[in-house]
Amino acid sequence: MRNNISVLKKYIASQAISKCASCSLRELCLPVGLDAHETEILSDLIEHKCKIGRGEYLLRAGMRFKSLYAVRNGFFKSYILDSEGRQQVTGFYMTGELLGLDAISAEIHTCETVALEDSEVCEVPFERLEEISCSIPLLMHQFHKIMSREIVQDHRVMVLLGNMKAEERIAAFLLNLSDRFEKRGYSATSFVLRMTREEIGSYLGLKLETVSRSFSKLQDEGMITINNKHVELHDIHRLTRKISGY
Amino acid sequence: MRNNISVLKKYIASQAISKCASCSLRELCLPVGLDAHETEILSDLIEHKCKIGRGEYLLRAGMRFKSLYAVRNGFFKSYILDSEGRQQVTGFYMTGELLGLDAISAEIHTCETVALEDSEVCEVPFERLEEISCSIPLLMHQFHKIMSREIVQDHRVMVLLGNMKAEERIAAFLLNLSDRFEKRGYSATSFVLRMTREEIGSYLGLKLETVSRSFSKLQDEGMITINNKHVELHDIHRLTRKISGY
DNA sequence: CGCTCGGTTGACCCGTTTCAAGTAACGTGG
DNA sequence: CCACGTTACTTGAAACGGGTCAACCGAGCG
Incomplete structure (x- = not known):
C-alpha cells in the first residue's frame, strides 16, 4: 500500500514537471505569452520528455514530417549530407529551441539531427499545433516569431560565411x-x-x-x-x- | 460622358486583374490551394499593386514591421548592411515570392530591400493575415510552408558558402x-x-x-x-x- | 560626345587548406 | 583500475585558391 502510493506520487510528480506550465523553458519556447488555460491546451497535445541518448538521431533526412521537436534539455546538431557523404552543419540547438522547421515546406525532413549529449525533447505534432493555433492567436504568433528568428539566425551565418x-x-x-x-x-x-x-x-x-x-x-x-x-x-x-x- | 465611362471601365479592369483570384501567380503565392471564397477574403485584405521603381527601396533596415510584400512582378534584392557599410546580399526575390519574413521575430526589418528593376508588389498586412488565417487553415498552412521554404533556401546557401x-x-x-x-x-x-x-x-x-x-x-x-x-x-x-x- | 559605371583580365599576395607528424583525452575490455 | 586502441586536437610546412591592386575596355546615359 505504502509503496503504491509512493509510486503514484512519483508518477504525478513526473507528469507535473513535464507540463509546459511548470517548465523552466516557458519563456524561451512555444508557450511565451500564453495564459494558464492556453498553456494547458498546448501542453496536452505535446508528447513530453522523449529521451535521446548521446549520438542518437532524432531526425533523419528523408523522414516524413510529422512533428516539430522542442529541446527540453541537452544539445543537438543538424546537418545536411551531400551526395559524397560530407556534412554541412546547419545549426546547433539548445534548450528551448525548436527543431524540424525546414521540413514543413516539403513535408520531408532535409536535415539529419543528432544529440551531442544525452537529451530530452518534447514532440509537437504539427498538424495539431496548426489546429489549436487557430483558436490561440498568441500561440500562432509566437510560432511565427520562432520561424522568423530561425531565418534571422541563418542570415547571420550567411554574413559570417560570406564576409x-x-x-x-x-x-x-x-x-x-x-x-x-x-x-x-x-x-x-x-x-x-x-x-x-x-x-x-x-x-x-x-x-x-x-x-x-x-x-x-x-x-x-x-x-x-x-x-x-x-x-x-x-x-x-x-x-x-x-x-x-x- | 464617354470619357467618364471609359475611365470607370479602366478602373474596374485594373481592380479585377489585381485580385488574387485572377493573378497569374496564384499557384506560387499565398493563395495556393484556397477555394474561390477563401481567395476572396485573402484578396480583400491585400493592398494590390504598389509600384516600386528600379533602385527604389521597398524596405529599410530598422523600419517597424507591419506588412509582408509579395512580388507581383519585377525583381528585388535584400541585403544586410554591416557597420562599415558593406553589403551582404541575403537573397534575390522574383515574382510570387514573399518579402519581409525576417522581420516578424523582432517586429523590425533587418534587411534593406531594393528593386533591381521596375516592380510591383502586393502589401499583405501581417496582423490581418494572422487573423484571417485562423479561419482559413489552408492559408495558414501555406504561409508556414513559405516560411519553411525560406529556411531551406537559406540552408542551401549555407552549404554553398561553406563548401x-x-x-x-x-x-x-x-x-x-x-x-x-x-x-x-x-x-x-x-x-x-x-x-x-x-x-x-x-x-x-x-x-x-x-x-x-x-x-x-x-x-x-x-x-x-x-x-x-x-x-x-x-x-x-x-x-x-x-x-x-x- | 564624353563621362561614368560595370565588367574583364593579368600579376602578385595572403589566408586557408592540405598533408603530415605528434600528442592528449576517451572509452572499452581485460 | 589500468592498458590499449581510437578519436580528437595541435602544430608545422608547403600548396593553392581567391583576394587585392591595377589597367583597360565597352555600354549606357546625360
Whole structure:
C-alpha cells in the first residue's frame, strides 16, 4: 500500500514537471505569452520528455514530417549530407529551441539531427499545433516569431560565411553561444563546447585545423582560454570589437 | 460622358486583374490551394499593386514591421548592411515570392530591400493575415510552408558558402535562377541577370573579379554563354554535375 | 560626345587548406 | 583500475585558391 502510493506520487510528480506550465523553458519556447488555460491546451497535445541518448538521431533526412521537436534539455546538431557523404552543419540547438522547421515546406525532413549529449525533447505534432493555433492567436504568433528568428539566425551565418575571416568567425561563434547560454541562466563566460572542432568547422565553413589555430590565436591574444572543450571568455568586449563591422 | 465611362471601365479592369483570384501567380503565392471564397477574403485584405521603381527601396533596415510584400512582378534584392557599410546580399526575390519574413521575430526589418528593376508588389498586412488565417487553415498552412521554404533556401546557401569553390557556386547560382524562371513560365536556358557582378559576389561570398572570372571559365568550357547580363545555359547536365556532391 | 559605371583580365599576395607528424583525452575490455 | 586502441586536437610546412591592386575596355546615359 505504502509503496503504491509512493509510486503514484512519483508518477504525478513526473507528469507535473513535464507540463509546459511548470517548465523552466516557458519563456524561451512555444508557450511565451500564453495564459494558464492556453498553456494547458498546448501542453496536452505535446508528447513530453522523449529521451535521446548521446549520438542518437532524432531526425533523419528523408523522414516524413510529422512533428516539430522542442529541446527540453541537452544539445543537438543538424546537418545536411551531400551526395559524397560530407556534412554541412546547419545549426546547433539548445534548450528551448525548436527543431524540424525546414521540413514543413516539403513535408520531408532535409536535415539529419543528432544529440551531442544525452537529451530530452518534447514532440509537437504539427498538424495539431496548426489546429489549436487557430483558436490561440498568441500561440500562432509566437510560432511565427520562432520561424522568423530561425531565418534571422541563418542570415547571420550567411554574413559570417560570406564576409568574415577565420578568427572573426570563431569570435562570432563563441559570442553567439555565450549569449544563448546566458539567456538560459548559465554563465556567459565559461562553458563547455559540446561539439568537435570538425563540427564547428563545418558550421563556420572552415577546416578543423583552422578552427584549432584560431582558438590558439585568440588564446595567445588573451581573449579566451581554451582547454579541450572548456572555454573561458576573458574579454567579451574585445571579442565583440573583433567582429564589429558585421 | 464617354470619357467618364471609359475611365470607370479602366478602373474596374485594373481592380479585377489585381485580385488574387485572377493573378497569374496564384499557384506560387499565398493563395495556393484556397477555394474561390477563401481567395476572396485573402484578396480583400491585400493592398494590390504598389509600384516600386528600379533602385527604389521597398524596405529599410530598422523600419517597424507591419506588412509582408509579395512580388507581383519585377525583381528585388535584400541585403544586410554591416557597420562599415558593406553589403551582404541575403537573397534575390522574383515574382510570387514573399518579402519581409525576417522581420516578424523582432517586429523590425533587418534587411534593406531594393528593386533591381521596375516592380510591383502586393502589401499583405501581417496582423490581418494572422487573423484571417485562423479561419482559413489552408492559408495558414501555406504561409508556414513559405516560411519553411525560406529556411531551406537559406540552408542551401549555407552549404554553398561553406563548401563550394567559386565556379561551383556560380553554377549553383545559375541553376537556381534557371529553376525559378522555369517555374514562372520563362526559359530555363536563356535569361537576363538583373543584378551586377558585385551583387552576385556578395550573395555567393566572392569578389566581383572572381565572379567575372568564373563566368569566363564556364564559358570557355562551353557550358554557358554570357554576354553582359544575358546568360545562356548550354549544358544544364554538365553544370549540375559540377555541383553534384552538394 | 564624353563621362561614368560595370565588367574583364593579368600579376602578385595572403589566408586557408592540405598533408603530415605528434600528442592528449576517451572509452572499452581485460 | 589500468592498458590499449581510437578519436580528437595541435602544430608545422608547403600548396593553392581567391583576394587585392591595377589597367583597360565597352555600354549606357546625360
